[in-house]
Amino acid sequence: MLKPKTLIYYLATLLFAVLIWSWSASFQHASIQSVENVSGNPLYAFDSESVEYINQPTTPSWQRSNNNSFSFGYRSGSAWLKFELPSIAKNDQYLLLDYALLDHVKVVRTFSDGHSEVWETGDKSKFSSRYFPSEKFLFPLSPDDRQSELLVGVSSEGALKIPLFITDKLGEIKRAQYANLLIGCYIGYMLLMLVTSLIISVTTTEKRFVLYGVYVACIALLNLQLSGFLFQWVWPNYPNINGFLTLFFIYLSVFFQLAFVESYLNSSRGLLYKISKGVKWLSLAALMLTVMPDSYSFLSRLGIGFLLVACLLSVILTFNSMRRSRNVDTSLKYFLCGWLVMLVGLFTSTLSTLGVLPPYPVLNNAAAMSSVLEVFFLLAALFERYNQEHKEKFALTIKSLKASEERAKVERNLVFQATHDPLxxxxxxxxxxxxxxxxxxxxxxxxxxxxxxxxxxxxxxxxxxxxxxxxxxxxxxxxxxxxxxxxxxxxxxxxxxxxxxxxxxxxxxxxxxxxxxxxxxxxxxxxxxxxxxxxxxxxxxxxxxxxxxxxxxxxxxxxxxxxxxxxxxxxxxxxxxxxxxxxxxxxxDKMGLDPEYSGRLLIKFKKALENDLLQVWFQPQINTDDGSIRGAEALLRWNDDEYGWVSPELIIPFVEQSSLIGALTDYVTRKACVFVEEYSQNFNKQIQIAINLSARNLDDERLAHRIGGILVEYNVPEHNVTLEVTETAFLGDSPQSKTTFAQLAALGVKVALDDFGTGYSSLSYLHELSFSEIKIDKSFLADFEHNERSLSLVKVAVNLGKELNMDVVAEGVETKLIEVKLKSIGCTICQGFYYGRPMSKEQFIEWAFAFDNNGSIIE
Missing domain, CATH: 3.30.70.270 (Reverse transcriptase/Diguanylate cyclase domain)
Structure with a gap:
């Protein structure tokens, strides 16, 4: 079984043989004879002045053709051919000029008696001016038994090429049919290449297939223009655009050819690339010049040079890319073959036009034939490159998938390790x-x-x-x-x-x-x-x-x-x-157990504090010597709309841990001052007010300043205010706590040591700090009535207070017996339910008015 590479070369060889045979066979009909066979070597002469219109030369300098060739190269001007024509006995004999790109063609047949026939047409005349509807120039030769002389004059701004044949009508019809068939096959073949490339470019979004398709279209249109078929079938009534379109297709082909080569080879560095880039953009500049009048002669010669240079550059660039590649792939070989074939075809066609090679049909159509092989090799190269890249991409995809799988395994393992316990x-x-x-x-x-x-x-x-x-x-x-x-x-x-x-x-x-x-x-x-x-x-x-x-x-x-x-x-x-x-x-949902509810509680407390929804109640302190009201302790109360009455023992610890403690102390102090003020107005005498401080308060360096300001604001004497602190406020021996204590003492307020006897360092703090009062904790009075040991401990505390010149207050007095025992050991300031529970300001004043006429609450 043949390998794809071998099959490509076999198909190319077969295609080349078919092309050679097809274009050779177009002139194989027996009725088509060259003028050399009819009259021998003709003579020719030049008249370089007559380009736009041909005049019969008056003083010709005739020269004999040595090689039976009528290709005079790329030169402007006119040329004349002269040869003897024997008698013609058959009808429908024609003179065939087998070259389509001649601006003017003039044929003069002169008989021996001086009678003459004149025919005139050309590419610069409408197609309808031709005597036979053919892409080539065909002139009738009427039957006559006399000999005659034929003068054939042509002029062109491009190439001067005059291949002449004698044929009959049947021969011309068969030649035209065969030529049309060849051109139809050529068009169909090039369209197949074009459509294939466009379909692949749409499905693969490959830029190279698009450039290839545009180049195929340009080179196909150029060959159709050079063969005269576009003028015959597309714009027969507009001869003036023939020259412009020929140049247009030449330079457009060069531009897209080099663009395609650069894209395919993916070259962007080096001197050759710069030269290729320069030629490409120069071709575009020349394309712009085609609209200038009288420029065809120069630009057509320049265009042939551009085509040859572009093909030569394509070959060199491809060969250079193959030389630099470690492994020369098959696609580059196909690519090189394509441009070599095109270069040979263009070179052959140019030599034929210059007259170096004989004007055989195969040589005359070498450019068109090479373009067929060229686009075949180029498409094969594109397919090979696409398949190779597709395989590489597929291999990379497989490799990437495997790497992704490995990476996914690693990531999954990492995720597992991150989300699962390592033990x-x-x-x-x-x-x-x-x-x-x-x-x-x-x-x-x-x-x-x-x-x-x-x-x-x-x-x-x-x-x-x-x-x-x-x-x-x-x-x-x-x-x-x-x-x-x-x-x-x-x-x-x-x-x-x-x-x-x-x-x-x-x-x-x-x-x-x-x-x-x-x-x-x-x-x-x-x-x-x-x-x-x-x-x-x-x-x-x-x-x-x-x-x-x-x-x-x-x-x-x-x-x-x-x-x-x-x-x-x-x-x-x-x-x-x-x-x-x-x-x-x-x-x-036990309150205080769950941080969720403690957080919600603290938020609600903050709103209550800000909106003055808290209450301060007062519990009386009694002097048991005379039964008078000695003072009152300010106690916080809060009735929430959701939780109801919230115990201070529950909320205060949370407030102490937040930033609200300072604001709460200021709030209670103000309410206590309002109470003292109203009490003084009702009873015309002062009352001692006790306010509890938190351990966090003593860390506030501005506490004494704020309390002093509130007392001044409400006109409350400093000595009527007692601030109660527990010994926990001094744990850690914070310097700021002791500084704040000193500032409060200097302010003139009294400072009481609350819950005396419950801590470990009460005596130490009494020795170190100047307290004005000690407050015996109610836990000592719980079994006070029946426990002589508790009585002895309280007695020691009372005696200690007296020795240190401090007031002693006992809290938790709930029975008459406790009061009597306390009084017996010298403690005469008592506080407890026995005298009164905590009351609102209004209730407290009403309760105080209920005293007997002597102002005593003692029974």
Whole structure:
């Protein structure tokens, strides 16, 4: 079986043989004879002055033709041929001038008696002026038994070529039919090449096929123009454009030929490329000059040179590309063959026109024949290059796909490592979060999900005791234990949907998460108990039996809630279970337990503070010596529209951790000053007011300045204000806390040590700081009535206060007996429910008016 390369060369050889035979056969008819055979060697003469119109030369200088050739090359002017014509006995004899590009043709037949016949036509006359409708020039020779002399005069601005034949009508008809058949085949062949290239260019978007198609069109139109068929069939009534269109097709062919070569060879560097570029753009400049009058003679000669140079450059550039290539591919060989064939054809046609070669039909049509072979080789080169590049692209695609597969494997492995725990390959929480919508969809209708958070309490204890390696092994065992437990139970749903279908997710080093379909509460409780028992069994690592301390937090999913909230609530429950030392705990909305609600609570508190929706209530302090009202403590109260009455013990710790504590202290101080002002107006006397400070307040370097400003604003004497602080405000020995304390003392306000006796350093701070008052914590009075030890401790505190010249206030007085015992040990300032609960400003003033006439509340 023939290889494609061998088949291409065989087809080219066959095509070449067919072309040679076809163009040779066009003049094989017996009735077509050359004038040499009829009259011997004719004479010729030149008249270079007569170009536009031929006049019979008056003083000719006749010369005899030595080689029976009538090709005089590329020269402007006119030429005459003279030869004897014997008697003609047949009808329908014609003189055939087998060259289509002659501006003027004049034939004069002179008989021996002086009678003459004259015919005149040419390319610069309308096609209808011709005596026979042929692309060539045909003149009738009437039958006559006399000898005659034929003078044939031609003029041209291009090539002077006068191949003459004697034929009859039948011979001419067959010649014309054969010529039309050849031209039809030529047109069909070139159209096939053109359409093929355009179809491929559309399907592949290859620029080279487009340039090839345009070049094929240009070279085909040029050969059809040179053969005279375009003038005959397309514009017979417009002879003046023949010269322009000939030049147009020549230079356009050169331009697109070089553009096609540059694109195919992909050359953009080197001297040859620059020369090719220059010739290409010079051809375009020459194309612009074709519209100038009287330029055909020069531009036609120049155009032949451009065609030869373009083909020569194409051959050299291709050969140079083959020389530089390591592996010369077949496409370059086809490409070189195409341009070599065209170069040989053009060179042969030029030599024939110059008269160097005899005017045989094959040689006269060498350019057209070579163009057929040329476009065949060029298309073969394009197909070979396209197939080669397609194979290379296919190989690269396969290689790229393999690389992509390898890269995908690596990336998938990296993603797996990033989303799965390195100890047990269990999915991390990101997998759970991303797959949550799909997990929700997998749950049967009218069912809900429950998150079970397994919290490992003892991790850091194991790290400290045995090191990270043992602790990690323990965690790994726990992971696998949880995985095995969940994997075989249908109530647990898969979490790792895209990888391993594992039913356990790792939230962090302490927590695992299992998602279960909600069961009957009793069954669910049994399951949780069983799971805790299974997971908390001791683990043996390196011969060590390690106890597992874990808790389980349970939270039911709420419709529409995000998975992050579900997990967080489960973690809150597991943490609370750990603090309570119980095995498991279900989540509830207990205030302060859940950061979600504490955050919402703090936001609402901020709005209440900004909109004056908080309340300050007052609890009285009584002097038990005379039963008079000694003062009151300002206490914060907040009634929220959603949560109702919120305990200060709940909200204050959150406020202390935020930036609101300073604003809250200012708010309470202002409300307390308003209370003192109204109390003074109602009772015409001052009242001592106690205001609580936070430990964060003492870190505020502007606290004393702000409080002093508020007291001045409301005209409240500084000595009537007591600021209560606990010893935790001084933990850490913050320099700013002690500086603020000194500033407050310098301001003139009293500073009380609140919750005295509950800390570790109360005596130390009493020694270091100048407090005005100590306040005994109510925890000392809880069993005060029946515990002599508590009574003794309070007595020590009272005596200490007196020794340090400080007031002593006891809070938490709830019975008459406690009051009596306190008074017996010298503590006469009391505060508690026995005297009055915290009241609003209005309630407090109303309560104070209820005193007896002596102003005493003591019974």
């Amino acid at each position: 047990s390959d269990l999915p991390k929480k990101d997998i759970l979060f991303n797959n949550w919508p799909r997990i929700i969809q997998s749950v049967p209708e009218q069912s809900s999900l429950v998150a079970m958070i397994v919290h490992f309490d003892g991790y850091y204890d194991q790290v400290l005791a045995f090191g990270h390696q043992i602790a990690d092994e323990m965690v790994k065992h726990l992971h696998f234990r949880a995985m095995r437990y969940a994997q075989d139970r249908r109530n647990f749903v898969p979490i790792d949907l895209d990888w391993t279908l594992k039913k356990v997710a790792v939230l962090d080093s302490h927590d695992l998460c299992l998602i279960s379909i909600a069961l009957d509460p009793m069954i669910e409780n049994t399951l949780i108990t069983e799971m805790h028992h299974t997971l908390s069994e001791s683990i043996v690592v390196n011969g060590l039996s390690l106890e597992v301390d874990l808790t389980i937090g349970v939270c039911r999913h709420r419709p529409g809630d995000v998975v992050q909230n579900l997990i967080r609530r489960g973690q809150v429950a597991s943490k609370e279970a750990s603090e309570r030392r119980i095995n498991s705990l279900r989540y509830s």
